[in-house]
Amino acid sequence: MKMNELMANYKQQNCSKRMYWKLMRERLLPLLECQKIIADSEECESIEIQKNGIILSAAGVKLYFDFSQIICRAEVILSKSENEDWTFIQCLVPEFGTIFDIGANVGWFSLNIHAKWPNTKIYAFEPVKDTFNNMQKNITLNDVQHGIEIFNMGFYNKKDDFKFFVPPASEAASLRPITDSFYAQHGNVGKGVIGEEVREIVCHVEQLDDFIEKNNIQNIDFLKCDVEGAEKMVFTGGEKLFRKYQPIVYTEMLRKHAKRFGYHPNEIILLFKKWGYKCFIIENGRIKSFEKMDDETVETNFFFFHIQKHQKIIDRYK
Numbered sequence: 535m536k537m538n539e540l541m542a543n544y545k546q547q548n549c550s551k552r553m554y555w556k557l558m559r560e561r562l563l564p565l566l567e568c569q570k571i572i573a574d575s576e577e578c579e580s581i582e583i584q585k586n587g588i589i590l591s592a593a594g595v596k597l598y599f600d601f602s603q604i605i606c607r608a609e610v611i612l613s614k615s616e617n618e619d620w621t622f623i624q625c626l627v628p629e630f631g632t633i634f635d636i637g638a639n640v641g642w643f644s645l646n647i648h649a650k651w652p653n654t655k656i657y658a659f660e661p662v663k664d665t666f667n668n669m670q671k672n673i674t675l676n677d678v679q680h681g682i683e684i685f686n687m688g689f690y691n692k693k694d695d696f697k698f699f700v701p702p703a704s705e706a707a708s709l710r711p712i713t714d715s716f717y718a719q720h721g722n723v724g725k726g727v728i729g730e731e732v733r734e735i736v737c738h739v740e741q742l743d744d745f746i747e748k749n750n751i752q753n754i755d756f757l758k759c760d761v762e763g764a765e766k767m768v769f770t771g772g773e774k775l776f777r778k779y780q781p782i783v784y785t786e787m788l789r790k791h792a793k794r795f796g797y798h799p800n801e802i803i804l805l806f807k808k809w810g811y812k813c814f815i816i817e818n819g820r821i822k823s824f825e826k827m828d829d830e831t832v833e834t835n836f837f838f839f840h841i842q843k844h845q846k847i848i849d850r851y852k
């Protein structure tokens with residue numbers, strides 16, 4: 535029986551006060567577990583339960599929990615289930631730099647960069663309207679509306695309005711249907727809500743080069759890209775950008791996602807090589823050259839450094 539049902543049951547005098555207290559205590563005990571996790575965490579500071587939502591504070595950034603999702607970003611942070619390479623990334627972003635966050639989701643990456651370097655100029659892009667609205671809520675929650683400029687759009691190798699596929703209870707939308715059974719779940723255990731089938735929505739996408747020219751952007755220092763498999767198409771639409779401004783690139787590359795778009799991640803490595811870049815991974819706090827992905831590769835996040843522009847960075851961290 536859920537807490538609200540238990541409270542209603544007591545008000546209807548269907549259980550004694552002492553039994554009511556006992557059952558309520560059982561349901562509140564998980565709060566102690568959360569408190570212990572936070573006490574043992576270097577990043578997480580608090581969880582606030584408010585009338586308008588539940589908020590995680592971590593590393594100086596606030597983020598709403600979204601239990602309508604199979605897994606939300608606040609849960610990932612609290613559970614320490616992903617390594618975001620934050621320590622290294624913060625060393626790479628210049629204090630007054632220009633940052634592109636492509637596939638911004640609910641804004642966690644952009645908010646963290648802004649918290650560390652408040653003088654950076656951050657452009658955050660999220661094509662799915664519902665997810666974009668959640669990012670907007672988190673931007674407002676952290677009161678950084680003037681530090682992060684957000685756009686309800688995505689990037690591809692041409693400008694158009696494309697059909698995106700949104701799993702029933704996940705923000706992992708993609709231009710190709712996601713076949714991972716985890717994201718195809720229809721319900722959320724914690725909330726007891728039954729989701730829909732995969733939704734098809736229309737989102738606007740442009741080419742990186744066109745957006746930069748249209749908005750008169752004079753430089754980009756760091757570009758993060760996580761677009762569920764469409765990374766190659768995003769990059770091919772920005773050849774002028776990568777040749778001219780040579781930003782550091784931090785991107786996800788997964789074989790299973792790339793396969794849905796008909797290419798292999800090694801094609802991205804070759805693409806950047808043509809533009810004067812070299813691919814690296816993080817290993818024991820240092821960067822290690824990465825030449826080719828194969829079936830044994832376990833890494834999912836990669837850095838691309840321009841071998842001339844970023845030589846000092848390569849020498850420092852190699």
